[in-house]
Amino acid sequence: xxxxxxxxxxxxxxxxxxxxxxxxxxxxxxxxxxxxxxxxxxxxxxxxxxxxxxxxxxxxxxxxxxxxxxxxxxxxxxxxxxxxxxxxxxxxxxxxxxxxxxxxxxxxxxxxxxxxxxxxxxxxxxxxxxxxxxxxxxxxxxxxxxxxxxxxxxxxxxxxxxxxxxxxxxxxxxxxxxxxxxxxxxxxxxxxxxxxxxxxxxxxxxxxxxxxxxxxxxxxxxxxxxxxxxxxxxxxxxxxxxxxxxxxxxxxxxxxxxxxxxxxxxxxxxxxxxxxxxxxxxxxxxxxxxxxxxxxxxxxxxxxxxxxxxxxxxxxxxxxxxxxxxxxxxxxxxxxxxxxxxxxxxxxxxxxxxxxxxxxxxxxxxxxxxxxxxxxxxxxxxxxxxxxxxxxxxxxxxxxxxxxxxxxxxxxxxxxxxxxxxxxxxxxxxxxxxxxxxxxxxxxxxxxxxxxxxxxxxxxxxxxxxxxxxxxxxxxxxxxxxxxxxxxxxxxxxxxxxxxxxxxxxxxxxxxxxxxxxxxxxxxxxxxxxxxxxxxxxxxxxxx
Amino acid sequence: xxxxxxxxxxxxxxxxxxxxxxxxxxxxxxxxxxxxxxxxxxxxxxxxxxxxxxxxxxxxxxxxxxxxxxxxxxxxxxxxxxxxxxxxxxxxxxxxxxxxxxxxxxxxxxxxxxxxxxxxxxxxxxxxxxxxxxxxxxxxxxx
Ligand SMILES: Cc1cc2nc3c(=O)[nH]c(=O)nc-3n(C[C@H](O)[C@H](O)[C@H](O)COP(=O)(O)O)c2cc1C
Numbered sequence: 281x282x283x284x285x286x287x288x289x290x291x292x293x294x295x296x297x298x299x300x301x302x303x304x305x306x307x308x309x310x311x312x313x314x315x316x317x318x319x320x321x322x323x324x325x326x327x328x329x330x331x332x333x334x335x336x337x338x339x340x341x342x343x344x345x346x347x348x349x350x351x352x353x354x355x356x357x358x359x360x361x362x363x364x365x366x367x368x369x370x371x372x373x374x375x376x377x378x379x380x381x382x383x384x385x386x387x388x389x390x391x392x393x394x395x396x397x398x399x400x401x402x403x404x405x406x407x408x409x410x411x412x413x414x415x416x417x418x419x420x421x422x423x424x425x426x427x428x429x430x431x432x433x434x435x436x437x438x439x440x441x442x443x444x445x446x447x448x449x450x451x452x453x454x455x456x457x458x459x460x461x462x463x464x465x466x467x468x469x470x471x472x473x474x475x476x477x478x479x480x481x482x483x484x485x486x487x488x489x490x491x492x493x494x495x496x497x498x499x500x501x502x503x504x505x506x507x508x509x510x511x512x513x514x515x516x517x518x519x520x521x522x523x524x525x526x527x528x529x530x531x532x533x534x535x536x537x538x539x540x541x542x543x544x545x546x547x548x549x550x551x552x553x554x555x556x557x558x559x560x561x562x563x564x565x566x567x568x569x570x571x572x573x574x575x576x577x578x579x580x581x582x583x584x585x586x587x588x589x590x591x592x593x594x595x596x597x598x599x600x601x602x603x604x605x606x607x608x609x610x611x612x613x614x615x616x617x618x619x620x621x622x623x624x625x626x627x628x629x630x631x632x633x634x635x636x637x638x639x640x641x642x643x644x645x646x647x648x649x650x651x652x653x654x655x656x657x658x659x660x661x662x663x664x665x666x667x668x669x670x671x672x673x674x675x676x677x678x679x680x681x682x683x684x685x686x687x688x689x690x691x692x693x694x695x696x697x698x699x700x701x702x703x704x705x706x707x708x709x710x711x712x713x714x715x716x717x718x719x720x721x722x723x724x725x726x727x728x729x730x731x732x733x734x735x736x737x738x739x740x741x742x743x744x745x746x747x748x749x750x751x752x753x754x755x756x757x758x759x760x761x762x763x764x765x766x767x768x769x770x771x772x773x774x775x776x777x778x779x780x781x782x783x784x785x786x787x788x789x790x791x792x793x794x795x796x797x798x799x800x801x802x803x804x805x806x807x808x809x810x811x812x813x814x815x816x817x818x819x820x821x822x823x824x
Numbered sequence: 825x826x827x828x829x830x831x832x833x834x835x836x837x838x839x840x841x842x843x844x845x846x847x848x849x850x851x852x853x854x855x856x857x858x859x860x861x862x863x864x865x866x867x868x869x870x871x872x873x874x875x876x877x878x879x880x881x882x883x884x885x886x887x888x889x890x891x892x893x894x895x896x897x898x899x900x901x902x903x904x905x906x907x908x909x910x911x912x913x914x915x916x917x918x919x920x921x922x923x924x925x926x927x928x929x930x931x932x933x934x935x936x937x938x939x940x941x942x943x944x945x946x947x948x949x950x951x952x953x954x955x956x957x958x959x960x961x962x963x964x965x966x967x
Contacts, residue, residue, distance in 0.1 A: 472898040514897045515907050517890045522910050
């Protein structure tokens with residue numbers, strides 16, 4: 281259909297001379313079909329959006345992809361556009377604004393559309409959209425204006441930033457239309473849980489904000505935040521599927537935390553970051569110390585680069601035993617030996633590494649170091665290495681792994697890669713392709729932290745795993761945890777996957793998890809993470 | 825065209841303060857909303873109130889069950905909503921009720937029901953069947 285459409289239109293699309301003339305216009309122009317396939321982008325449009333040289337047929341076939349890559353418009357626009365192409369919005373004939381640009385569109389023929397992009401950065405602020413197109417809540421522009429005017433009236437306002445937890449997973453599994461529906465309902469729930477006089481806004485994506493005008497005490501705010509968290513935790517029924525998200529909140533108060541809208545929002549944003557970093561589903565008040573922490577984060581990239589260069593990262597190795605108690609594998613775990621702060625565990629710095637976009641480099645260092653170390657051990661001991669979601673997002677990943685195996689001489693069959701459920705959330709076909717390729721190198725694949733995420737059991741059958749690593753949160757004596765572990769080991773048996781229990785901290789747990797059918801065990805009771813030297817000694821000892 | 829029926833069943837804890845009178849009035853209000861709104865869109869079901877807990881069955885065209893469920897989800901008169909069943913069904917359980925109501929009266933307890941609720945909130949799968957069969961039983965007795 282789409283190709284037919286395109287060929288047909290080719291004859292209707294004006295000749296080159298006309299296109300060149302269009303490029304002289306002050307407005308940018310994008311021609312696309314009902315499916316969002318790009319038919320033409322004028323040079324002026326590219327210039328205005330700052331997309332560089334994305335052209336039809338060069339991967340940027342989707343309007344959405346194009347807008348996402350546009351520096352000036354950003355992801356909000358892609359989302360807005362998606363909404364604009366739905367039937368519901370078609371009647372509204374809405375325009376969009378952001379980044380100093382205005383975007384309007386018209387249907388031309390056969391569902392094909394033409395979009396006009398204009399520069400409006402010079403225009404007055406009043407022209408900014410007051411309302412969020414999807415939820416009907418206030419827009420960011422209106423929100424900021426309301427803060428300013430409340431302040432001008434001398435009111436002691438507070439602001440909350442609200443961000444959904446696991447929203448991406450919903451979008452990825454149920455699709456964008458369901459994601460949009462979810463956002464709408466979140467907007468409704470938010471509106472229902474605030475008092476009259478307060479203002480709810482959506483800033484884009486899954487970011488919401490509240491302006492609390494009345495003089496609210498810390499207790500009032502805590503109460504409100506907890507209520508919102510509780511309400512967002514309730515099930516959503518969307519397209520017949522029960523869906524769950526959560527909410528993280530950051531709270532900032534005027535005048536203590538900021539003296540204008542920008543400062544207040546920044547403070548709320550920093551507080552939100554803390555809530556997220558602590559695992560989500562909670563609210564945090566802004567404190568001055570958060571500013572310092574942000575500074576630390578900002579310095580993060582420098583620190584990470586320096587750490588790599590100065591060899592401040594090191595690997596520790598934790599034994600994995602089979603049911604007979606035999607050492608079969610070590611899991612490589614990264615530590616940062618910081619000159620001032622001492623030994624830093626991975627959870628405390630990997631988010632920074634991820635944030636500054638250096639996970640690929642750090643991940644490669646880990647893989648290379650671990651493989652080289654494993655070469656010093658007997659052939660029957662394997663090495664397990666964690667792979668971060670962003671590493672799997674890199675198309676070069678498999679090739680890099682292959683090179684590292686070649687360089688270190690480690691046979692692929694001695695390497696196991698541990699992959700979290702989160703990594704599978706992206707583009708399932710692409711991830712599966714990559715995992716299949718890794719397996720052709722002889723590498724075995726384990727799904728990590730199983731039982732904590734939101735992934736469904738069906739993913740086990742969908743992706744080529746060899747092993748399930750059952751999360752340590754299921755290692756307790758609680759009968760419900762036991763039932764889950766048994767179900768997982770049974771599932772493993774049925775699918776031909778082995779199972780490993782993490783978090784074995786006592787003899788009782790060892791006996792119990794073994795009894796529940798786990799093939800392999802790992803945990804403090806069986807061996808703590810140890811330095812390379814200690815691991816080598818342990819290997820020597822068990823060999824005898 | 826035959827419609828796709830969706831059924832959702834949940835239990836929740838009531839947050840209605842006040843004495844018996846207030847509770848009764850609030851329940852009447854809920855039922856009035858339910859009957860008015862549900863009958864308009866072909867949604868049927870039943871509501872049970874016992875020892876400050878609700879159990880509710882909503883069934884009907886998926887789209888409408890979804891919107892009504894969403895409204896109920898943002899209602900502050902209850903919390904700790906535990907969905908115990910949700911999915912496509914062939915037949916309705918309560919075809920002739922826009923919202924049947926089953927209760928011995930606010931404040932009063934039916935120990936069997938209370939135990940079934942406890943089981944649901946504790947996450948036991950048996951609680952689900954118990955609540956449903958008690959609901960049907962109570963309604964049958966009332967009729
Ligand atoms: C336990 C419980 C069950 C409810 N069931 C329904 C229902 O089945 N249908 C409905 O429209 N509203 C129901 N409501 C009320 C809604 O949450 C909401 O208040 C009502 O739909 C508002 O509509 P109205 O303005 O027409 O009264 C229920 C509320 C509670 C607390």
